[in-house]
Amino acid sequence: MLKATPSAASAHGMHHGDTVAGNGAGVRPYRPRLYDLFVELALIGREPAFRRRLLDLAEPRSGEAVLDVGCGTGSLALMAKEAVGSAGTVCGVDASEQMISWARQKARRIGVEADFQPAQTQVLPYSDARFDVVLSTLTLHHLSKKARAQFAAEARRVVKPGGRILVADFAEESPRKGLRRHLHHRPGAVALHEILALLEGAGLSVVASGPLGIQTVHFALAVVRSSS
Numbered sequence: 001m002l003k004a005t006p007s008a009a010s011a012h013g014m015h016h017g018d019t020v021a022g023n024g025a026g027v028r029p030y031r032p033r034l035y036d037l038f039v040e041l042a043l044i045g046r047e048p049a050f051r052r053r054l055l056d057l058a059e060p061r062s063g064e065a066v067l068d069v070g071c072g073t074g075s076l077a078l079m080a081k082e083a084v085g086s087a088g089t090v091c092g093v094d095a096s097e098q099m100i101s102w103a104r105q106k107a108r109r110i111g112v113e114a115d116f117q118p119a120q121t122q123v124l125p126y127s128d129a130r131f132d133v134v135l136s137t138l139t140l141h142h143l144s145k146k147a148r149a150q151f152a153a154e155a156r157r158v159v160k161p162g163g164r165i166l167v168a169d170f171a172e173e174s175p176r177k178g179l180r181r182h183l184h185h186r187p188g189a190v191a192l193h194e195i196l197a198l199l200e201g202a203g204l205s206v207v208a209s210g211p212l213g214i215q216t217v218h219f220a221l222a223v224v225r226s227s228s
Contacts, residue, residue, distance in 0.1 A: 032102035063087040064132035070139030074103030093119040122150035141188035152202035161226040168219040
C-alpha cells in the first residue's frame with residue numbers, strides 16, 4: 001500500500017446551527033465565522049497547504065465532477081473548482097444550513113461557481129455514478145458507526161466507475177496533560193484501520209493511505225474499479 005509523504009492538515013467539517021435532521025448527524029459546535037478562525041489557528045496558518053495536499057491525492061482533473069461531503073464553509077470545494085475548471089462541476093453538502101449559507105456567500109464573493117446543499121452524509125441527494133471524486137475531511141469522527149457505514153455506501157453509490165474517494169480524519173494519540181491538552185484538544189478520532197475497513201466494506205479498493213504530517217491527521221484514498 002502506498003504511503004503519503006508528510007504535509008499539512010485541516011480542521012474540516014465542523015458544523016453548527018440549524019441542521020438537516022438525521023440520526024448520527026454529528027453536528028459540531030462552531031458558528032461559520034468562528035469555524036474559519038478555528039481552522040486557521042488550529043493549523044497555524046497551514047490550511048491552504050493542507051487543502052492542496054488533499055487535492056494532490058484526489059487528483060481532480062479538468063472537466064470532472066467533485067463532491068465534498070461535510071464541506072463546512074466550502075474552502076476545499078472552492079479550491080477543487082479551480083482544478084476542474086469551467087468544464088467541471090463541484091458540489092458540497094453539509095448538515096448545517098448555516099455552514100451552507102456561508103459557503104454560498106463565500107463562492108459568490110470570490111466569483112466561483114459551486115453548488116452547496118444542506119444534506120446528511122448518510123443520504124446524499126445525488127443520482128448514481130454522478131461524481132469522479134468524493135472528498136470527506138474530518139467528518140467521520142463526528143458520526144456514529146452506523147452513519148459512517150451509510151456514508152461509505154452512499155459515497156460508493158454516487159461515484160463513477162474509476163472514480164476516487166478520499167477520506168481524511170484525526171488519528172488517536174497519547175493523552176496530553178496540562179496546557180498541551182487544551183492547545184491540542186480535538187473532538188474525536190478514527191483509527192486508520194477503521195477507515196480502511198469502512199471503505200473496503202463498501203466495495204472500494206484502497207490504493208493509498210498514511211499520515212498527512214500535521215497534527216495526527218491521516219488519510220485513505222480508494223477507487224471504484226471499472227469492473228466493480
